Amino acid sequence: MGQIQLKQVTKSFGDVEVIPPLDLTIEDGEFTVFVGPSGCGKSTLLRLIAGLEDISTGAIEIDGKDATSVVPARRGLAMVFQSYALYPHMSVRKNIAFPLRMAKLSQAEIDKRVEGAASVLNLSDYLDRRPGQLSGGQRQRVAIGRAIVREPAAFLFDEPLSNLDAALRVGMRLEISELHERLRTTMIYVTHDQVEAMTMADKIVVLQAGVIEQVGSPLELYRSPRNLFVAGFIGSPKMNFVTGAEAAKHDATTIGIRPEHIDVVESGGEWSGTVGVAEHLGSDTFFHIHNTGLAETLTVRAIGDVSLRHGDEIHLSPRRDEIHRFDADGLRIA
C-alpha cells in the first residue's frame, strides 16, 4: 500500500515561500511524475514527502496515517538520488543490504533478498565490487536495488537519469517503467525532461514556481492543456503560439497549434512563409519558418525527409480541430 496525500502543504525558507498551499493525492500503485523547469519546487516537494525537509504548514498522510512529523527513516519510503548517493566504502552487496541491516533482518533473509534484487537488476556479478568500480548505469541500478529490497510503500526518484548519457538514459527509462509494471508500487518521479514525463507517467503533475499548473495523464495534458504554460511545456518541439488578428479569428487572445498539426501543402494553404533552419531526423523533418506575419517563427513537423531548403517558400495548413484557444489570462477556452 502506498497512497500519499498532501493537504494544504506549504514550505518556506526564511521569508521566501517556495511552495504556496498545495493539495495533491497520489494513489496507491500510481506512477506519478513531477515535471517543471528548474527551480519550480519539484525536488523540494519530493523532499517534503521523503521527510528530508520539514513542511512549514499543512499535513502529509501516507496510507491515511499522519506522517507530517515522522522521521524519514520511519516513513517506509525509499529514495533514488540524482547523484546515486551510494556508500563508497561498502561493496555493492553491503550497499543493497544496508536498509535491511537497519531494519534488523536476519542474515539469511538479508542474503536472500540481496541475491534476489541483484538478479533482477543484472548485478549478480558485481556484488563484491565497490561503487567506484562501476559504470554510471550500474551505479544507478545499485541505487535502485537498495531501494527495492526493503519493499517500501513508495519509491521516490529525484532526477535519477540526468547523470547518464542519452543512450543509457533511454534504456534505464524502460527498466524503471518495467520495474513499475512488475512491482505495481507507488512511484514518484521528479524530472525536468518532459519526454521522460510523457513516456513513463500514469499521472503528470506540472509545477511552476511551487504551484501545480495541471494534473492529468500524459495524453490529457497533451490534448487539453489547461493554460499556456502547460501547453508550451508539454510536447516536443514546443507548441506554436499565435496572437493578434489570426487569434481573434478564433475568438481567442492566443491560439496554439502543435508542429505536428500543421500540414505542408503544395500551394494555397492558410499560412505561408520562408524556410529557415530545417532539422532532418530521417523519420521527421522540423522546419523553422520565418516571414509568416504571425509569430516570430513557426515550427512545423513534416513526416519523412521532405526536400525543402533554406529560403524556399512554404505553404501551410493548420488542422482546424487541433487548434487550442486561450483567453487573455492564458487559460484554455473550452
Add this chain to the structure above:
Amino acid sequence: MARAITPRRKILTTAAAWTIALIIFFPIYWTILTSFKTEAQAINDPPLFFAFDWTLENYAVVQERSDYMRFLWNSVFIAGGSTLLGILVAVPAAWSMAFVPSRRTKDILLWMLSTKMLPAVGVLYPISLLFVEFNLLDTRGGLILVLMLINLPIIVWMLYTYFKEIPGEILEAARMDGARLREEILYVLTPMAVPGIASTVLLNFILAWNEAFWTLNLTAANSAPLTAFIASYSSPEGLFFAKLSAASTMAIAPILILGWFSQKQLVRGLTFGAVK
C-alpha cells in the same frame, strides 16, 4: 602552457629546498649530536661537529637518575587519552556544523578558534584552583581533560573541513534507508571520513605530546610526562647540556618516528580542502 623547467632552475630550487630543510632540522640534529658528547665537549668553543669521543654515558646516567618508561607511559596515556576523548566530542559537533548548520555556525567556529589566541597563562590561576578543588592536581585524568579542551577547537575545525567534503545526499540516503542518527554517524559518516579522522588524530597526538605549559604546571611526580622529564634536566647551575640533550632526544624520538612514518597522512591532513 606548462612552465618550462630548465636544469639550472631545477638545481637552484633543489639547493634552496635542502638549505631550508637543513636549517629547520639543525636544532634537532644538534640536540641528538650533543647527547653523545661529554659535558665538557658539549660546551666546547668552537663547537665540535664530528671530532669528539662518542659516548652513551649520558643516556645511562639519565636512565639511572629518572625512570624514562614511567614518563613515556604518562605521555602516551595523556596524549592518547586527550586525543581520543577529543574525537568523541568533536565528531558529533563537526557533524552538526557541517550538515545542519544554523545561522550562527560560522560564528561559533570562529569563536572556538579565538579561544586558541588566549595566552594559556591567563587562565592558569582559575584552572589551578579548579584542579585543587576537584583533586585533579598531578593526575593523568585532569591533564587529559585540560589537553582535550585546549585542542578541541583544532579537532573540530579539522573534522568540520573533512565532513564538508562528504556529500550530504549520502547521509540523506542513509536516513531514507532507515538509519537513525547514531547509525548514520557510525556506519556511514565515520567510515567515509577515516582518512580525515586519522590525520586529525595524528596531529592532535603530536600537539598533546609536545604540550609543555599545562603538563609542567599541573603535574608533580605521579603524572609527569616526558616534557617534565626534559625540564628536570634544565638547571641554572652545573653542566647538564649533554644530559639535557640526551633526555630531549629520548623524549622526541617516539614522536619523530611516528611522524616519519605518517608524514604522507599528515601532509594530506593539513592541506585537505585547500588542494583538491
